[in-house]
Amino acid sequence: MRLEKSFRAARSFEDAVLLIQDDSALIELFPNAETTILEKRGKKKTTQTRYRALGRDGVATFHFEFLRPGVVRFEKVCDGRVWGELRGEVCLQSASGGEETDVTIALEGRTKAFIPEFTIRLPMQEQIDEMTAALQSYLEETLFVEEENESA
Numbered sequence: 001m002r003l004e005k006s007f008r009a010a011r012s013f014e015d016a017v018l019l020i021q022d023d024s025a026l027i028e029l030f031p032n033a034e035t036t037i038l039e040k041r042g043k044k045k046t047t048q049t050r051y052r053a054l055g056r057d058g059v060a061t062f063h064f065e066f067l068r069p070g071v072v073r074f075e076k077v078c079d080g081r082v083w084g085e086l087r088g089e090v091c092l093q094s095a096s097g098g099e100e101t102d103v104t105i106a107l108e109g110r111t112k113a114f115i116p117e118f119t120i121r122l123p124m125q126e127q128i129d130e131m132t133a134a135l136q137s138y139l140e141e142t143l144f145v146e147e148e149n150e151s152a
Contacts, residue, residue, distance in 0.1 A: 013094035
């Protein structure tokens with residue numbers, strides 16, 4: 001199963017690339033949860049997110065890899081009962097003559113045996129919606145802070 005969602009940010013590609021590489025961007029990808037950076041090695045970072053879903057507490061570990069400017073791949077450590085494999089990608093692409101950036105988030109996953117994919121489709125759609133809104137908000141808030149600092 002694959003889901004994808006996009007938006008356009010009022011931010012240059014270069015600025016968006018710098019922001020997406022920041023630890024804060026990775027933490028913001030998982031709103032309504034407690035996320036920490038566990039490890040950083042070269043172009044790779046590992047996060048751990050504590051969340052509550054379906055009345056249960058859980059912990060999710062993700063490995064992020066910064067492949068080239070504007071492309072971040074991530075993969076969940078699938079040690080639970082639902083996912084056999086879950087990975088994704090955040091891609092940035094220059095738009096509108098370089099003054100804006102198109103941002104796409106994609107998730108692709110395969111459930112474990114005996115877990116029908118249709119049962120996880122809605123939660124997965126909600127997850128990508130939350131990630132997209134959070135990243136868009138992060139880019140917009142950072143833009144606002146920079147403008148505020150420039151005028152001070």
